[in-house]
Amino acid sequence: MAVSVPPPRSVQIGYGIGSFCSGTFSTVPGLLLLYYLTNVLAVPAGVAGLVVFLPKAWDLVINPYVGRWSDRSGTRRPWLLGGAATLPVAFVLVFAGPPLRGMAAALFVGAMFFLAATAYALFEVPYKAMPAEMTDDYHEQSRLLSWRMAFVGIAILLSGAVAPALVNIEGGEASIGGYRLMGVVVGVILLVAMVATYLGTAGAPRIARGQTEQHVPLSRQLWAARENRDFVQLVAFTSVQMLAVGIMLAGAPYFATYVLGDTRATTTMFLALVGPIIITMPLWTRLARRLEKRGAMILASVLFLAGGGAMVLTPAFGAGYAHACVVVIGIGYAGVQLLQFSMLADTLVADALRSGKHRTGVFTGLWTAIETVVLALGALLLGWTLSLVGFIESEADETVTQSDRVVDTILYGGSLLPAALIAVAIALTLRYRLTADHLAELHARTADPERAG
Helix, strand or coil: CCCCCCCCHHHHHHHHHCHHHHHHHHHHHHHHHHHHHHHCECCCHHHHHHHHHHHHHCHHHHHHHHHHHHHHHCCCHHHHHHHHHHHHHHHHHHCCCCCCCHHHHHHHHHHHHHHHHHHHHHHHHHHHHCHHHHCCCHHHHHHHHHHHHHHHHHHHHHHHHHHHHHHCCECCECCHHHHHHHHHHHHHHHHHHHHHHHHHCCCCCCCCCCEECCCCCHHHHHHHHHHCHHHHHHHHHHHHHHHHHHHHHHHHHHHHHHHCCCCCHHHHHHHHHHHHHHHHHHHHHHHHHHHHHHHHHHHHHHHHHHHHHHHHHHHHHCHHHHHHHHHHHHHHHHHHHHHHHHHHHHHHHHHHHHHCEECHHHHHHHHHHHHHHHHHHHHHHHHHHHHHCCCCCCECCCCCCCCHHHHHHHHHHCCHHHHHHHHHHHHHHCCCCCCHHHHHHHHHHHHCHHHHC
């Protein structure tokens, strides 16, 4: 088996800082954008779901191209600066609070979110491709990514707690001014994180595997993804997981407002979700060694399922009970997040060893696109469902009483539906077969041509 030198600690930390970008940009729009549209800009719920979803669907087009371009460029780091120059400005514009309402506001926010999604791809796709090129060691991937997940936890903690607090800064209610302030603060965080990642990864090792396919059409390279069975299986169960997360994120402000009766509970629920990510990350790294990554993923998913399903009893037991359920979800979510990225890196290494081709960026772009699209699909489904059951949109200073049918939909959609999806994901995870032994065997075959034959 090939032996690789672990990246220096400074590089591991420098790389991990980039998670302030990915954690923040994934969390804040997923948590607040749908609610911002329906309850501040008076956009109908069905249309608001499309505004959140369609710019993310664009990722299916742009992300694989960014991955291929970064493969061909021979270096990932300059792409990080490309994202730093564009994403913060676009993000501020998404929540700029234009003097528009209804469809006009939907068109403006959708256009700005489209620009933000494109800018995010410039950073995120090369960023996620880097771990597979830093080390060959199966367990070192988890250790490297544990730094990433620690920073993801901090990013989600800050964005999930601070962003709603800023939004509600004017009298405890969501306001245009609060959203504008939040957009500027988060934009600055994104800028600092991306520039720091570029500087912090200056000494990152880069293991070259195979040859970059310079003249093969992108469509053919993407079609080749079906040959990577491990990658396909990973995409299958992580897509279902992220759909559950997307529904739960988009539904959180509605759950806080209409089930708990307190918009500020969005902040405290996020503290309950993210606190375990920071605390339990070392535990999940050890469990990945002891149980194999697949076993640890199943355990994490079971915890997520248990916490999500139990939340349906919130009306009977109250806000404290709901927060306790979210803590259980957070413990499971910590493992899911770490193991997803660690398993992705394994499938990219395995593909390069089997095929002799360098397509890390292409596969990472495809995976990132699917992840972001599925997250946004959760908001789309929630928006359409709320529209079907008669949700009434409103402006920031307008009080609307929703029907019992709407409140029940928010309750069940935020608890039982995500739990059911996680159950499906567990069944799909059981089919995943790439282990440390399998990866070691691939390394041995590559090092010994006679054995490979």
